[in-house]
Amino acid sequence: MDLNRFPRATNMLSMNLIIFVVFGASMSSAASAQSDSLQKAPWRNVALSPDQRAALLIKEMTIDEKISLLHGTGLKDLSPVSPLAVGTNGGAGYVVGIPRLGIPAIQMSDAAYGVRDSGKNGRYSTALPANVAAAASWDVVAAFQYGALIGRELRAQGYNMSLGGGVNITREPRNGRTFEYLGEDPILAGTLVAWLIRGTQAQHVIGDIKHYALNDQESGRNAVNVNIDKRSARESDLLAFEIGVSEGNPAGVMCSYNRVDGDYACENKYLLTDVLKKDWNFKGFVLSDWQGAHSTVKASAAGLDHEEPGEIFYGEAMKDAVQSGRVSTAELDDHVHRILRSMFACGVFDDPPQKSVVDVATGFEVARKIAEHSIVLLRNERLGEKEAQLPLDASRIKSIAVIGAHSDVGMISGGGSAQVDPPGGNAIMPPGQGRTVWGVPDWFPTSPLRTIRAKAPGAAVTFDPGTDNAAAAAVAKTADVAIVFATQWESEGMDLDSLTLPLHQDELIEAVAAANPHTIVVLETGSPVTMPWAGKVSAILEAWYAGSQGAEALANIIFGVVNPSAKLPITFPMSDADLPHRSIVKPPRESTTEGETDAWKRIAGGLPVFQTTYDEGLKVGYKWYDAEKKQVLFPFGYGLSYTTYSYSNLRVTPSAVPEGKVRLNFTVTNTGNRAGEEIAEVYAALPGAAGEPPKRLVGWSKVKLNPAESKDVLVEVDRKYLSIFNVERNAWELIPGEYGFMAGGSSQSLPLKESVSLK
Ligand code: BGC
Secondary structure, three states: OOHHHOOHHHHHHHHHHHHHHHHHHHHHHHHHHHHHHHHOOHHHOOOOOHHHHHHHHHOOOOHHHHHHOOEOOOOOOOOOOOHHHHHOOOOOEEEOOEHHHOEOOEEEEOOOOOOOOOOOOOOOOOOOOOHHHHHOOOOHHHHHHHHHHHHHHHHHOOOOEEOOOEOOOOOOOOEOOHHHOOOOOHHHHHHHHHHHHHHHHOOOOEOEEEEEOOOOOOOOOOOEEEEOOHHHHHHOHHHHHHHHHHHHOOOEEEEOOOEEOOEEHHHOHHHHHHHHHHHOOOOOEEEEOOOOOOOOHHHHHHOOOEEOOOOOOOOHHHHHHHHOOOOOHHHHHHHHHHHHHHHHHHOOOOOOOOOOOOOHHHHHHHHHHHHHOOOEEEEEOEOOOOOEOOOOOOOOOOEEEEEOOOOOOOEEOOOHHHOOOOOOOOOOOOOOOOOOOOOOOOEEOOOHHHHHHHHOOOOEEEEEOOOOHHHHHHHHHOOOEEEEEEEEOOOOOOEOOOOOOOOOHHHHHHHHHHHOOOEEEEEEEOOOOOOOOHHHOOEEEEOOOOOOOHHHHHHHHHOOOOOOOOOOOOOEEOOHHHOOOOOOOOOOHHHOOOOOOOHHHHHHHOOOOEEEEOOOOOOOOHHHHHHOOOOEEEOOOOOEOOOOEEEEEEEEEOOOOOOOOEEEEEEEEEOOOOOEEEEEEEEEEOOHHHOOOOOEEEEEEEEEEOOOOEEEEEEEEOHHHHOEEEOOOOEEEOOOEEEEEEEEOEOOEOOEEEEEEEO
16 A cells, blocks of 8 residues: 555554554454364363363462452442443442453342343333232242343343342341342242242343341341341241252352341351351352451351452452462362352353343333232222122223322332332433432332223223322212322331331321222332221222332222232231331441441441340241231231132142152132132141241142132142251251141131141
8 A cells, every 4th residue: 555645644544544453453363363262161161060160260260360250349439449340331240350261250230120220321121019029929930030031131231140039038027128028938938039040040140149148127237236046047037048049049149238146147157158058058159248248268268259349358358368378279269169150050151141122011011910910909898788899890980089109100119229210210200300319219100090090991080199188088089989009118228117107198098088988098018017097998909019010010900900819928917016026126326327438448347236136036927926826917828819719628648758748739719700810828837846836838829710610739848848947956857746737818717727747
């Protein structure tokens, strides 16, 4: 090429271009040669096991490369931020990859009920109904679909690790994260989280289970020490994790902020090594909750594999510890091995995420269906000789008053790191001003007023904001029915003071109910609430935080397009006074960091500890009310349908082999005139010598039945679910004796009973 034909400046530019093109070409051929040789590297062989592949790869790694996998790159306000953080995809965690060896970066995102931070990152995420709502479906297939949808949306947004999988059981229903968890029963919660994790990991996204363990209150979570006896811990909170880990096989376990029995969960040898890695044979890696790591040598020896979000303890400090022999190379390699084998096992090497447009239509469809299976019908009265209040007959109803809770524009969602951003912003804010803000409730643009109007085109549907009780009552009085919406907002970082509905909503409901006997209450809550008005309204629906398509699902239930089938995964008590503890133990001033700048420094160093004692032990949820003989408002496992069911013909067959499952057969019949789906529940009463609460859930089955149809149901019960945890022997043990088996439609409606002797 004749460069003299061009003016000088252009010549220089052209020269640069030529150099770039030539050099770039040789670079790219070098890069492609390197990528070819990486493709042929022995650890790329998919015929080898994840452990074999990880072992081959570790041999090639320098100490710096190994350590780079043991921590994140920092997050503003939680730790110093490394310059390497530029490669983040915008999620809560980012671990740099190692291009020399073809190791991909780990891009982590919170994803409790959908992918977090899509607003900040200019993307879209579907909000599924909150986790507690999904638990109300008792549906393992739906749990898989829930996890799978999250996995697909994570991938579409460029993430390869989920930080979902919350399964702390509801020991304390005022815990502000109750909506992120799966209810009060360890077998129900553990089984559902396992299926959720399977769904996510099937999309080749690394799954997670959290917050391990006993993180049952948010107040003072970085300073609180939980006291509980080992047997109670193993049979309640830890059992949910045990089932989740052994059946769901998550690659990640996030250890929690709190201390347990003196040690922080993230440096607690009993929890991380003795129980998780030894007893449960967990092969994946333990990552700290964000700023939940507090040491290098102690945490490493206890079993913490990875620090998030930064590298206060697992960066240079870890290198020093390895080089000075305080952490052995074998221990370092074990941490690295666990991370790499998880990446191989989940497919993030072989099938990395491809950014694409999130499938909004499928997201809506899945969200709606799950919501339809999670809205619980708690009350449905007949007034006089009339048929039950619900479903409403769209062809006959003339007028409906829709009242309260911004139900003209949307439905509320759960906050904190679980928050999914509403498309278009917070629906109760002016357009363009609804950015998600920590501590401010977000409404999703799913409007009950609109869906109710669409379902009842012949009715006059009026809206009242519910801000003035007298005005709301006046609107209600003139309508055929009044539908009052009430919310209780929850978020990470706070607990509820009480289960009373906030903002005087009880008074609003009382006023409306006094004006119109046909009052339907729709609750949008993350925890149980008390209902002093329960006997005065004609119907109650618990819609939880219903997600992107909440209003569509709700209208389908209200107008009978869908027959409700969900059942409570949490007891609704009569009052706060009936809970095991009068109130949540609050931290002393010096154990909190509220509003402090650089709070992470004090947290990392360790805040003054304060105590909470779970002396109710095994008696969590319904086990407490059963044992204490306390009447409840709505029991665990309870939920109505538009049809009715009967139970008959129970047969219990202990297995012929000692380790075999106990088989229960019984018949469920649809005795009403609508097709429906019944969750048939099985409980067991252990022999007196076991020293257990009166009964525990041991299995269930969802049965679809047409009117007058009967089906024989089989529930097989794992012997572990009939056992107690023997602390001396560190093992599950079946106590020989008489076992009472009960089957029915809720924990307090168990018409079938049979005892068998087991040994
Ligand atoms: C929460 C975790 C979350 C993490 C990252 C923490 O504050 O407890 O559940 O995954 O932040 O956002």
